[in-house]
Amino acid sequence: MSPDSSQPIIACSSGHSRAAISVIRISGFDYFDELNPFLSLDLNTIESQKTYFCRLLDNGEVIDEIILVWFKAPKSYNGENIIELSVHGNPLNVTRIIELITNNTHIRKAEPGEFSLRALNNKKMTLNEVEGLDLLLNANSVFALKQGYSLLSGNLKESFEELYHKFLNHKSAIEMGFDFLDDIGEEQFNINLKETFIQLEDSINKLYKRSLNANFNLLKPEVSIAGLPNAGKSSLFNTLLNDNRSIVSDIAGTTRDYVSEEIYIKNNIYKIIDTAGIRESNDQIEIQGIKKAVDIIESSFFKILVINPFEFNAAFFSRIAQLTFDLVIFSHSDVEGFESEVLTFIQNWNGPIEPLFYHGPIEATSLIGSIEPGGGNGPIGPFLRANFENLGKNSELINFIGECINSKFLKLLDFDPIIINRHSESIKNIYSAFQDYSKIYNSNQSDLAIMSSELYSTGHCISELIGIISPDDVLHNIFNNFCIGK
Structure with missing residues (x-):
């Protein structure tokens, strides 16, 4: 059943975390009669768009000291009468106040985005706004x-x-x-x-x-980490986060489902995803995790492939042959024989694109390939080597990965995407x-x-x-994404 659009609504408009001040918004009332018993001043004496200090009452008992502002219709956010209460921002206090009002009046709790939906219906905003x-x-x-x-x-x-x-x-x-x-x-x-x-x-x-x-979700860009089990994906994931978020084990297939966290790079927030190791398996749970991993990799904005050169697997590379990666990292560089195994891997590479490899000394974070920092080496991308166990938060590798991600994001923005x-x-x-x-x-x-x-x-x-015509399902999807108090 759709909510009654004629009924007054209430919600916290400033989020539900602890804060010095939280703002409770009440909208859609015609008279002050229901609200007066909760306040130490007579609302019938106040003026629109002026602030007032008063006390909030529960059966005469003072429960908070607040700042109150009335926005008289139609000169308000959504065209209705609105009162905003600036209260002390403990979530328990906010909840107590909202329940006090909803339990003793016919004012109800707002649905997600309902204040803005009323603004749209009252022609205070357009759909695009x-x-x-x-x-x-x-x-x-x-x-x-x-x-x-x-x-x-x-x-x-x-x-x-x-x-x-x-x-x-x-x-x-x-x-x-x-x-x-x-x-x-x-x-x-x-x-x-x-x-x-x-x-x-x-x-x-x-x-x-x-x-x-806008083929990628640039609103919430995803960075996926792919590879065989035990290639070092989870170690890289934890290193980028500077936290042991993903389980690291010598047992192959530890990550059966994806693990994700947000990471902040150059004024942008990315969702970094540690996917399940891709391999042949008879375990139905692991198979589902692998399928989900492939789907995530395909749709990701930035794709990182982690390879342990000591474990070349032709079946794996056949499985990902149609995928392109922005960055390829060789792990286990601290193991003896690393350089020769990398060269063997290069010689056995049979992907759709033959990358240009650099055959020479490999320093701790050097590139293997004819590229420059932030650049690419065809669809396969640049190659790096790393020993994740010895990386610090500000290591060259971590900084380089951040630069690669940021560089691709900025290049896509050059086209001013919708x-x-x-x-x-x-x-x-x-x-x-x-x-x-x-x-x-x-x-x-x-x-x-x-x-x-x-x-x-x-x-x-x-x-x-x-927005001249707007299907109902489009409107529902838009406003359902809003916070309750907006």
Whole structure:
């Protein structure tokens, strides 16, 4: 059952961690009568957008001293009457206050994103602005923060609306052929039709290129670590985190499921994933873990392959032959005979891309291959060697890995990608629909009625992009991602 949109709602808008101050937001009430018994001042005497110090009461007993602000409708975040209570930020205190009010009034707890949903319904925000707010609140990178603010402030929305206006111009040019062809003349009609088509095509193509560069989830970029069991994946994972998060053992197959943690690199947050060792197995649980590992590797933004050159496995490399890696690390460099085993591995490499190898002295963190720091060596990427047991938090290897990850992320951002999935998918749908329309338009026997009908699909997709029409499941997905108090 959908929540009653006419019922007042309450939630903590500042998160649920311990803090000096937490903000409780109440929205949707018409009168102060229900709230007055809980406060030491008469709400009927206060003015909008002014702060007031008062005490919070439970049956006359003071339970907190707070700061109160009233935002009078319609000049509020969501167009409704809103009161914000700045209370002491112990989560127990926040919960006690919310339950005190919900248990003694008809004010209910808000659903995720319900304050913003009401803002959308009351036309205080557009769908794109809501998505920008979602991106701003959940961003894991400075770029995501900027694109979120761009949506929230309307800058990115303007480029979407420009696309819509170019669509309307082209649609109008077609309609002119139905109603005013004799007035404007066939020559001028064809000129207008061609000009508006080119302008619309150019706008769609530019956005389409930006959507193609969002093949990875750049909102929450993942860094996966792959390899055979006991190759050193978990050791590298723990080293990058500077913590024994993943179990390290001499027993092969210790990691049967993936283990993930967040890591902060150059103002961005990445999800680093230690995947299950890939090998042939009869254990059904391990098989599921291996399948999941392959799926994670395929979808990861940055892929690291860890190889123990003493354990060459042709079946493993056959399994991952279609995958490409950004970085390959040789582990166990402290074991005698490491250099000769690496050379043997190189000679036996039969992957789809033959990397350029450097046959010479291998220093502690030197590169094996014709590359420079931060660069790549074809799809197989650069090669490193490492003894994870002797690495410190600020080792050259760890810094180098961070530089590689950051370098790839920044290169992808050069294309100014559209990183909200709904937007990129909508743009791809627009592009596909427009390609179908272009075939009709470029046909020498094209009919205006057929053209107008075919163009409708493109217009429908554009309307979804800018939020003129919004399927319910899209709205549900957006607001479900919000925090309760937003």
